[in-house]
Amino acid sequence: xxxxxxxxxxxxxxxxxxxxxxxxxxxxxxxxxxxxxxxxxxxxxxxxxxxxxxxxxxxxxxxxxxxxxxxxxxxxxxxxxxxxxxxxxxxxxxxxxxxxxxxxxxxxxxxxxxxxxxxxxxxxxxxxxxxxxxxxxxxxxxxxxxxxxxxxxxxxxxxxxxxxxxxxxxxxxxxxxxxxxxxxxxxxxxxxxxxxxxxxxxxxxxxxxxxxxxxxxxxxxxxxxxxxxxxxxxxxxxxxxxxxxxxxxxxxxxxxxxxxxxxxxxxxxxxxxxxxxxxxxxxxxxxxxxxxxxxxxxxx
Amino acid sequence: xxxxxxxxxxxxxxxxxxxxxxxxxxxxxxxxxxxxxxxxxxxxxxxxxxxxxxxxxxxxxxxxxxxxxxxxxxxxxxxxxxxxxxxxxxxxxxxxxxxxxxxxxxxxxxxxxxxxxxxxxxxxxxxxxxxxxxxxxxxxxxxxxxxxxxxxxxxxxxxxxxxxxxxxxxxxxxxxxxxxxxxxxxxxxxxxxxxxxxxxxxxxxxxxxxxxxxxxxxxxxxxxx
Numbered sequence: 153x154x155x156x157x158x159x160x161x162x163x164x165x166x167x168x169x170x171x172x173x174x175x176x177x178x179x180x181x182x183x184x185x186x187x188x189x190x191x192x193x194x195x196x197x198x199x200x201x202x203x204x205x206x207x208x209x210x211x212x213x214x215x216x217x218x219x220x221x222x223x224x225x226x227x228x229x230x231x232x233x234x235x236x237x238x239x240x241x242x243x244x245x246x247x248x249x250x251x252x253x254x255x256x257x258x259x260x261x262x263x264x265x266x267x268x269x270x271x272x273x274x275x276x277x278x279x280x281x282x283x284x285x286x287x288x289x290x291x292x293x294x295x296x297x298x299x300x301x302x303x304x305x306x307x308x309x310x311x312x313x314x315x316x317x318x319x320x321x322x323x324x325x326x327x328x329x330x331x332x333x334x335x336x337x338x339x340x341x342x343x344x345x346x347x348x349x350x351x352x353x354x355x356x357x358x359x360x361x362x363x364x365x366x367x368x369x370x371x372x373x374x375x376x377x378x379x380x381x382x383x384x385x386x387x388x389x390x391x392x393x394x395x396x397x398x399x400x401x402x403x404x405x406x407x408x409x410x411x412x413x414x415x416x417x418x419x420x421x422x423x424x425x426x427x428x429x430x431x432x433x434x435x436x437x438x439x440x441x442x443x444x445x446x447x448x449x450x451x452x
Numbered sequence: 453x454x455x456x457x458x459x460x461x462x463x464x465x466x467x468x469x470x471x472x473x474x475x476x477x478x479x480x481x482x483x484x485x486x487x488x489x490x491x492x493x494x495x496x497x498x499x500x501x502x503x504x505x506x507x508x509x510x511x512x513x514x515x516x517x518x519x520x521x522x523x524x525x526x527x528x529x530x531x532x533x534x535x536x537x538x539x540x541x542x543x544x545x546x547x548x549x550x551x552x553x554x555x556x557x558x559x560x561x562x563x564x565x566x567x568x569x570x571x572x573x574x575x576x577x578x579x580x581x582x583x584x585x586x587x588x589x590x591x592x593x594x595x596x597x598x599x600x601x602x603x604x605x606x607x608x609x610x611x612x613x614x615x616x617x618x619x620x621x622x623x624x625x626x627x628x629x630x631x632x633x634x635x636x637x638x639x640x641x642x643x644x645x646x647x648x649x650x651x652x653x654x655x656x657x658x659x660x661x662x663x664x665x666x667x668x669x670x671x672x673x674x675x676x677x
Contacts, residue, residue, distance in 0.1 A: 266617040364516035404514035
C-alpha cells in the first residue's frame with residue numbers, strides 16, 4: 153500500500169511505522185480498557201441488561217415500533233418533499249423574475265434555519281390552529297419540519313441535477329422546436345432524475361438522522377425515543393444506546409452504500425450522459441451556501 | 453408587539469443566541485483540530501491509524517447527532533462520570549458536554565472535507581516534496597496541507613454553517629441556547645408566528661454573514677491552477 157504522500161517504506165520507515173502502530177494500539181487499548189472498567193464497575197456489562205435484546209419482547213414492544221416510526225416519518229417526508237423540491241428547483245431556474253426570485257428566497261430561507269426550529273414551530277402551529285389530535289401531532293410536526301427543510305435542499309439537488317446535464321440536450325430540444333415546458337418535462341427532467349438518484353438516496357440518510365430530534369424534543373415515538381422507554385424498563389442505559397446506535401449505523405450504512413453503488417454505476421454507464429450528482433455533493437447542499445456556486449455537480 | 457420578550461431574562465433572547473454563538477465557536481475550533489488529525493490519520497502510512505480514521509468517520513457520520521448529544525448526558529455524564537471539569541456547575545457541565553458531542557460529530561465532516569482537499573493537490577507537489585527527501589509529516593505539514601486548506605475553505609464554510617444549525621440539538625440536554633428558549637416561548641406566548649419569525653431571523657443573521665465572508669475568502673485564497 154503506497155500513496156503519493158509517502159514512499160514504499162524501507163527498513164527504517166518500516167521500523168518507525170511499527171513503533172507508531174504499537175504506540176497507537178496501546179493508547180486505543182488503554183481507552184477501551186478504561187471504558188470496560190467503568191462499564192464493569194457500574195454493572196452495565198451484566199448479562200441481565202443485555203438479555204432483553206435476545207428476547208422477542210424488547211424488539212416487538214420497543215425497538216421495531218420505534219424503527220417503524222422512524223422509517224414512516226422519513227419516507228413520508230421524502231415522498232412529500234420530493235415533488236415540492238422539484239417544483240421549487242424548477243421555479244428557481246425560470247426565465248421570469250417574479251417566479252425565480254420568490255422561489256430562490258423560499259429555498260435560501262428554509263435552508264438557513266435549523267430543522268428543529270421548523271419542527272417546534274410546526275408542533276405549536278398544529279396544536280393551536282388545527283384539529284390534529286395530540287397523539288398524531290408529533291408525527292405531523294416532525295414530517296412538516298423535515299418537509300420544509302428537505303424540500304429546499306432537494307430543490308437545490310434538482311437544480312444542480314438539471315444544470316449537470318450537457319448543454320447540448322436543451323439546445324437540441326430548442327432546435328427541434330420544443331417549448332420551454334416541453335424541454336423541461338420530456339428532455340431535462342427525465343434525465344435529471346437519474347443524475348440525482350444517488351444524491352436523493354443520500355439525502356434520505358440526513359432525513360433518517362433528523363427524525364431522532366423529534367423523538368427527544370417533541371415526544372415522537374421513533375427509535376431514540378423508544379430507547380428511553382426501553383431503558384426505563386430494563387435499566388440498561390449503555391446496552392440500549394449501543395443497540396440503537398448500531399441500528400442507525402446499519403440502516404444509514406446500507407443507504408450510503410446503495411447511493412455510492414448507484415453513483416458508480418451511473419458514472420460507468422455508457423448509455424447516459426455520464427453526468428451524475430454524487431453523494432459528496434449533498435453535504436455541500438445541506439448547508440446554506442449563500443451566494444456560492446450552487447451547481448457544484450456541473451463542474452465535476 | 454414585542455413586550456413578551458422582556459419577560460424572559462434568564463436567558464434573554466440575545467443571551468440565548470450568545471450561547472448558540474459560543475457553542476458554534478468552541479465546537480468549530482475543536483472539530484477543526486480533531487478533524488485535521490483524523491484526516492492526517494486517514495492518509496498516513498500507518499495502517500492501524502488509517503483503519504481507525506476510516507472507521508471513526510464511517511461510524512460517526514451514520515449516527516444521528518441527537519443520539520450522540522443525548523449520550524453525552526445519559527452515558528458520559530451519568531454512567532462514566534465525565535464532569536468536564538465542572539462537577540457542581542450544571543449549566544457549564546452540560547454546555548461543555550454539548551460541545552464535546554458537537555466536536556465528535558462535526559470532526560467527521562471536517563475530516564472528509566480536508567481529505568477531499570488533499571486529493572485536489574496535484575500529485576507533482578507531493579512527488580517533488582518527496583524528491584527533496586521530506587518525510588511524510590513534512591510533506592503533509594509543509595507542502596500538502598497548506599494548499600489543501602486553501603482549497604477547502606468553501607466546503608469547510610458549509611460544515612461551519614451546518615454546525616451553527618446543529619447547535620440547536622444541544623437543546624435536547626437542556627443547554628439554554630436559542631432553540632430551547634424558542635420552545636419555552638412558543639409554548640407560553642400567543643404570538644406563535646412572531647416568535648418563529650424572530651428566531652428564524654436570528655439564525656439567518658448568524659449564517660448569512662458566515663457564508664458570505666467565507667465564500668469571499670475561499671475565492672480570494674483559492675490556489676490558481
